[in-house]
Amino acid sequence: MTLLRTEGLKLRFGGVVALDDVSISIDEGEIVGLLGPNGAGKTTLFNVISGLLKPESGRIELGGRNITRALPYERALAGLGRTFQHIKLFGSHTVEENLLAAQHRHLSSSTLAAMLRLPSWRRDEVEARRRVDAVLELINLERYRHHRPAELSYGTLRFVELAAVLSLQPRLLLLDEPASGIAQREAEALGPLLREIRDVLGCTIFLIEHDMPLLLSVSERVYALDFGQVIAEGEPDEVTADDRVLSSYLGRTRRDDVAAR
Amino acid sequence: MNTKVMAVKPAKPAKPELPIPGRLPPANGTTILAAITLGLIAIGPLFLGDFASFVGARIAVTAIVGLSIVVVTGYTGQLSLMPYTFVGLGVFVAAHAITSWDWPFWFAAMLAAALSVPLSLLVGLVSVRLRGFYFAIATLTFASAMGATLFSWDFFTGGQKGLQVDRPVLGPIDLTSDRAFYLLTLVTVLALVWMVMGLRESRIGRAMTSVRENEIAAATMGVNVMKTKLVAFVVSGMIATVGGVFQGMLLQQVTRTPYQTPFVETLGVTLVILVVVGGMRSAWGPFIGAALIYVQLEVFRTALFLQYFIAAITAAAFIFVLLKLPGGVAGLIKHEAAQVRAAPLKNGIRVAIIILANVAVFYLIWELSQ
Amino acid sequence: MPTSVVLQIALIGLAKSGIIAMLAIGVVLIYRTTGVVNLAHWAIGLVGVVTYVLLTGETGVPPLLAAAAGVAVSVLAGALAQRVVFSRIGKGEAVTMILIALGVGAFFAAVAQMLLRGQRGEILVAPFLPGETIDLMGTVISASELITILIAVGSAAVLLPWLKRSRSGRALRAVAQNREAAQLAGIDSARYAELAWMIGSGLAGLALLLLIPHSAGAQGGVLSVVHLVPLGSLLLPAFGAALVGGLISLPAALAGSLIFGLVQELLILAPAPISDERDILAFVAITVLLLLRTERFFASNAELEALRS
Numbered sequence: 001m002t003l004l005r006t007e008g009l010k011l012r013f014g015g016v017v018a019l020d021d022v023s024i025s026i027d028e029g030e031i032v033g034l035l036g037p038n039g040a041g042k043t044t045l046f047n048v049i050s051g052l053l054k055p056e057s058g059r060i061e062l063g064g065r066n067i068t069r070a071l072p073y074e075r076a077l078a079g080l081g082r083t084f085q086h087i088k089l090f091g092s093h094t095v096e097e098n099l100l101a102a103q104h105r106h107l108s109s110s111t112l113a114a115m116l117r118l119p120s121w122r123r124d125e126v127e128a129r130r131r132v133d134a135v136l137e138l139i140n141l142e143r144y145r146h147h148r149p150a151e152l153s154y155g156t157l158r159f160v161e162l163a164a165v166l167s168l169q170p171r172l173l174l175l176d177e178p179a180s181g182i183a184q185r186e187a188e189a190l191g192p193l194l195r196e197i198r199d200v201l202g203c204t205i206f207l208i209e210h211d212m213p214l215l216l217s218v219s220e221r222v223y224a225l226d227f228g229q230v231i232a233e234g235e236p237d238e239v240t241a242d243d244r245v246l247s248s249y250l251g252r253t254r255r256d257d258v259a260a261r
Numbered sequence: 262m263n264t265k266v267m268a269v270k271p272a273k274p275a276k277p278e279l280p281i282p283g284r285l286p287p288a289n290g291t292t293i294l295a296a297i298t299l300g301l302i303a304i305g306p307l308f309l310g311d312f313a314s315f316v317g318a319r320i321a322v323t324a325i326v327g328l329s330i331v332v333v334t335g336y337t338g339q340l341s342l343m344p345y346t347f348v349g350l351g352v353f354v355a356a357h358a359i360t361s362w363d364w365p366f367w368f369a370a371m372l373a374a375a376l377s378v379p380l381s382l383l384v385g386l387v388s389v390r391l392r393g394f395y396f397a398i399a400t401l402t403f404a405s406a407m408g409a410t411l412f413s414w415d416f417f418t419g420g421q422k423g424l425q426v427d428r429p430v431l432g433p434i435d436l437t438s439d440r441a442f443y444l445l446t447l448v449t450v451l452a453l454v455w456m457v458m459g460l461r462e463s464r465i466g467r468a469m470t471s472v473r474e475n476e477i478a479a480a481t482m483g484v485n486v487m488k489t490k491l492v493a494f495v496v497s498g499m500i501a502t503v504g505g506v507f508q509g510m511l512l513q514q515v516t517r518t519p520y521q522t523p524f525v526e527t528l529g530v531t532l533v534i535l536v537v538v539g540g541m542r543s544a545w546g547p548f549i550g551a552a553l554i555y556v557q558l559e560v561f562r563t564a565l566f567l568q569y570f571i572a573a574i575t576a577a578a579f580i581f582v583l584l585k586l587p588g589g590v591a592g593l594i595k596h597e598a599a600q601v602r603a604a605p606l607k608n609g610i611r612v613a614i615i616i617l618a619n620v621a622v623f624y625l626i627w628e629l630s631q
Numbered sequence: 632m633p634t635s636v637v638l639q640i641a642l643i644g645l646a647k648s649g650i651i652a653m654l655a656i657g658v659v660l661i662y663r664t665t666g667v668v669n670l671a672h673w674a675i676g677l678v679g680v681v682t683y684v685l686l687t688g689e690t691g692v693p694p695l696l697a698a699a700a701g702v703a704v705s706v707l708a709g710a711l712a713q714r715v716v717f718s719r720i721g722k723g724e725a726v727t728m729i730l731i732a733l734g735v736g737a738f739f740a741a742v743a744q745m746l747l748r749g750q751r752g753e754i755l756v757a758p759f760l761p762g763e764t765i766d767l768m769g770t771v772i773s774a775s776e777l778i779t780i781l782i783a784v785g786s787a788a789v790l791l792p793w794l795k796r797s798r799s800g801r802a803l804r805a806v807a808q809n810r811e812a813a814q815l816a817g818i819d820s821a822r823y824a825e826l827a828w829m830i831g832s833g834l835a836g837l838a839l840l841l842l843i844p845h846s847a848g849a850q851g852g853v854l855s856v857v858h859l860v861p862l863g864s865l866l867l868p869a870f871g872a873a874l875v876g877g878l879i880s881l882p883a884a885l886a887g888s889l890i891f892g893l894v895q896e897l898l899i900l901a902p903a904p905i906s907d908e909r910d911i912l913a914f915v916a917i918t919v920l921l922l923l924r925t926e927r928f929f930a931s932n933a934e935l936e937a938l939r940s
Binding site: 050051052071072073076077081082084088089090091092093097100101102103104105107108109110111113114115116117121124125128164165168 | 456457459460462463464465466467468470471474475477478479480481482483484485486492496542587
């Protein structure tokens, strides 16, 4: 079953074409990679899918529902979770509070219930903390529960951000360079972890990643983007062998740089 | 599908001690001692006489109004410059409802809170789209507009003479004396602190703090930013209005002047300052800030020069807190308490010396001013 | 309505516009160079006024000299605020920035009241402008209003070309456009930020000094110490005027000053519901300006980025 479908997304910044007729489709339970050189429009596509940018034309569907005009928070409530290239965690919150803050999708107690501490509020809070326990155990962050972001290393923060967006329990998870800035050993552990997340939580994953070995090993299918256009789509091996994909990298980076990848 | 998720990977069985907020921490020696000390300080004014009780009531009332700033500024990160507009609404609704119509005070408080909702919705719907100083200037503009309309209407404010507000009598219990009224305000402010603490530890409260930290990240986590700001503004307005009802009963004779020119009349600014110094991200902050400042102001009430000196020092302290100590005094106390718990002897003595030194300086200034 | 009455009202309005304009220029200059929305503007002017009051009241310094000293003290206060407080704020939350501006304002207001030694009630203030009235072809106008208008026009006439042409003025504008780029071009942006604060604060002091009641002539006017209402009441219109230019454009801020002074005053002549609710109309106008986010009309995207960063 198709979970995410975009049709003909188009967006320009001034005269620059950022997205040009981007149509992609992701099935439920897939792990799909998005590759392309810098400035190809990868993050722009994520921003359009998550609603931070408005496309000039085109259509976005999530789980069969048209969300083209939905606001970012409405998409989150519909089950869309995302991380950012530059980590956006709530600085004055502890790890636990960051994870609790991401659970709006599942909680419903009212302002009055909270102020009077009615049973509905209590049920919500207990449930929210159970979910935090489960996610912290899955990502193995239990020992950082009461730390604040400023006290943690950048690599750990990547995992905290992942944990936060997982406690939203998204149906579709958009990961923008989850391995950037983390140590090699942690990056190697990320692949199996992403698969485990998919298997255990059943969420579909769409990721941008510059670490090619990681991207190619974890993805079951890959889209390649250049100048805002989808230039190739298919199994990782096929796409990396595609002439246009190779030349898109060669056009902008040195040959040995690509060879090294 | 989401229900299935938990089924696939069942959460750990509930721990015997789930960290549920609102549950009292297990009582040990230190907490019992602290509770007894605070309790004694709280009922202290009752033994010190009517004037001390009046000051205590003033602190409690200011803390109620300050809680409104905690919700909208401390939690949600929006600076409202119109808290005293809501206070004024409460004051004059109290004057009409309690004195003219003979309503019980709690009924008047509910009416005032209800009346604040249309006002805060009107202001909120216009200004929640604005951020930072645009929001602040918008609220300042509305405060001025209310000063030129609502608070200039003689039938509402009683003109130059002002209006009378009676203190309540609850059946056989007479709350008109300063001591009894102090107890009433103390109970009220404690109840409101408890409520605001509950709010903080809830879906809504976490939405508020996320909006304060980063609106975009909050939105991608499913927070409706506009609605959250609006809820914060409405809740804050209701609290400030209830504070106004008590302010009216505290003063008993009320005039419109403080509410007509909101910015120039530095009341609103003073309130923001004491909340920030006390700790605007903690529900106890306004209480601590109000106590710190009003005790000083009342002790030195005859020495006007000292009063303004205190005001200048407080403003400087306010800037310092904003730059270096975002948690305010409440945060400092929390931090020091943790230190004392970690090393009772060493840090306990240090903290005791600091407190004693402060008291000594305070006493010295008092002696000199007499 | 006789023309002379209209003229009289127009002159009162123009004088008000002038004072608003002087405040608004300071607000714009400070915002452009440092990104601070200066809610302390009023209080910084106030210390100048208090200096004037003290000097004329007790030491018998000639009023004009005392007024100059008052402006100097405001300049000093502004420089102090920038150097001690605002230069230390990094890229923080917007709310912290406004709160700090409020705190600086409260500090100077408290200092001003401390300097007055906590006198309550009303104090007599000697005027430094002549209190006479001039008969100008049947229109009776007060000399102080005329002088206020002249000073306001004069400061705008000096400041705008100076900003455009002189070396310092150009550097100041470069800092206003993009702090980092100016720094890279070898302009000491900290120094020019301070210069902007000094000019703005001096104008605030001058504006509030002109607000001292001169009407009572040689006997001096009466100033209410506790409320200082007449001195603070023009700050909001000044922000309104600055908002016309999105807090960025000086010419637009001057035009805004005309709206919030002259036009508002002339509305007295309008039919009943409008003339009674002039104040409310001003508030509505400010709210509309806030919602319009007028800065985008006056600044390029690059400038906006620089201002926000």
